[in-house]
Amino acid sequence: MKRFDRSGKKILAGAMSVALAGMSLLALGQNAGNATSGAQARPPTPMEQKGIGYLLAQQDKDGAWLPQVGPAVTAMVVKGLVQSGRPLADPAVKKGLDFIETCRQKDGGYYRDTNPNYNASIVLSTLAVLPGDAYKGQVAGLQTFLKGLQQVDGKKDAKGNAITKANSWYGGSGYGEDRPDLSNTSFFIEALHDCGITGSDPAMQKALVFVSRTQMNGETNDQEFAKGVTDGGFIYTPVDGGDSKFGDIDNLDGGSTLRSYGSMTYSGFKSLLYAGLTEDDPRVKAAVKWISNNWTLEYNPGSGGTLDGQYYYLHAFAKAMKAYGHDTITDSKGVKHDWRRELQEFLAAHQKPDGSWVNEKSPRWLEGNPVLPTAYMVLALQESRK
Numbered sequence: 001m002k003r004f005d006r007s008g009k010k011i012l013a014g015a016m017s018v019a020l021a022g023m024s025l026l027a028l029g030q031n032a033g034n035a036t037s038g039a040q041a042r043p044p045t046p047m048e049q050k051g052i053g054y055l056l057a058q059q060d061k062d063g064a065w066l067p068q069v070g071p072a073v074t075a076m077v078v079k080g081l082v083q084s085g086r087p088l089a090d091p092a093v094k095k096g097l098d099f100i101e102t103c104r105q106k107d108g109g110y111y112r113d114t115n116p117n118y119n120a121s122i123v124l125s126t127l128a129v130l131p132g133d134a135y136k137g138q139v140a141g142l143q144t145f146l147k148g149l150q151q152v153d154g155k156k157d158a159k160g161n162a163i164t165k166a167n168s169w170y171g172g173s174g175y176g177e178d179r180p181d182l183s184n185t186s187f188f189i190e191a192l193h194d195c196g197i198t199g200s201d202p203a204m205q206k207a208l209v210f211v212s213r214t215q216m217n218g219e220t221n222d223q224e225f226a227k228g229v230t231d232g233g234f235i236y237t238p239v240d241g242g243d244s245k246f247g248d249i250d251n252l253d254g255g256s257t258l259r260s261y262g263s264m265t266y267s268g269f270k271s272l273l274y275a276g277l278t279e280d281d282p283r284v285k286a287a288v289k290w291i292s293n294n295w296t297l298e299y300n301p302g303s304g305g306t307l308d309g310q311y312y313y314l315h316a317f318a319k320a321m322k323a324y325g326h327d328t329i330t331d332s333k334g335v336k337h338d339w340r341r342e343l344q345e346f347l348a349a350h351q352k353p354d355g356s357w358v359n360e361k362s363p364r365w366l367e368g369n370p371v372l373p374t375a376y377m378v379l380a381l382q383e384s385r386k
Helices: 022-029 046-058 072-085 093-104 116-127 136-149 182-194 201-212 260-272 282-293 310-324 338-351 371-385
Strands: 002-004 010-013 248-250 255-259 329-331 337-339
Touching: 010 282, 046 072, 046 338, 046 371, 072 093, 072 116, 072 371, 116 136, 116 182, 136 182, 182 201, 182 260, 201 260, 248 329, 260 282, 282 329, 310 338, 337 338, 338 371
Parallel strands: none
Antiparallel strands: 002 010, 248 255, 329 337
């Protein structure tokens, strides 16, 4: 991932690649995020407890986990701790929240020097599910801040062109006010969803335009790179003719097609569902088709069999399948898969004796540091609870 400041100016290339509507205010008053998470305050399973034990041992003296990234990873861990049943007064939770508060900026965002959308979106997802209303003001400020970063009418793209609905930047979110991508946009959508904001919200509707343009489905994607394509998977961004982190596929006619892949497909799939689309929608149908054709937990499908982004993928997988609402899915060979059981069995087989998970074969996107994969997997296990 690349790091950007508040304006979107690139600062550091690194391994890490995230006005209130009346209904939003109502959702805040009801602390609606608590109703949407679906995994709060339940006793952790032994596997989850081992992961939590590892994470507790890694908290630094300031209460943080991977503070170099900003507050995002700390927020993920705090969310996992609270959803495992720990109260806000728990020492590790309190220290984590205190660290997160040190990252609060005057503009309402939560970040340090870089990646304001990524960090603030993940913090909002955490604060939205906390019990009580102690963070009501911060949640309101984060909603306003994040909506202000969204690429909408009245802004300009990197080439100085006015952003309208016809522009491929439209509706998306980047690391800052820069080129939007599906990863950051999905974190933004998830944060709004966790606050109880529905798909009818204008920001959600604009984000849906961007997400739809990252899907390799010519029937519903108006971008030239998707013309005639029917695979239904998702790529990283539609900007500048589209980009996939895993390149393209050569065609017999001498052309090529951008390669869709698992981590972005599940991110896109859950974003469609969070934005209110139903199973009848052709975009949802196309995504389910891709998932059925590319079912695996062994690696990030579409990556060429590599383990790049494996734990990001599994995290997105769990959230998307939870949102989909089905216990099983049938693959293209007619085999029915219980996604919860398969995920839990896979994670049990790959958990280290100390309780952690780590991507030993591909450290890309910080997955070589066990703190981030372990945070991802604790949250994924919580999503897999019934």
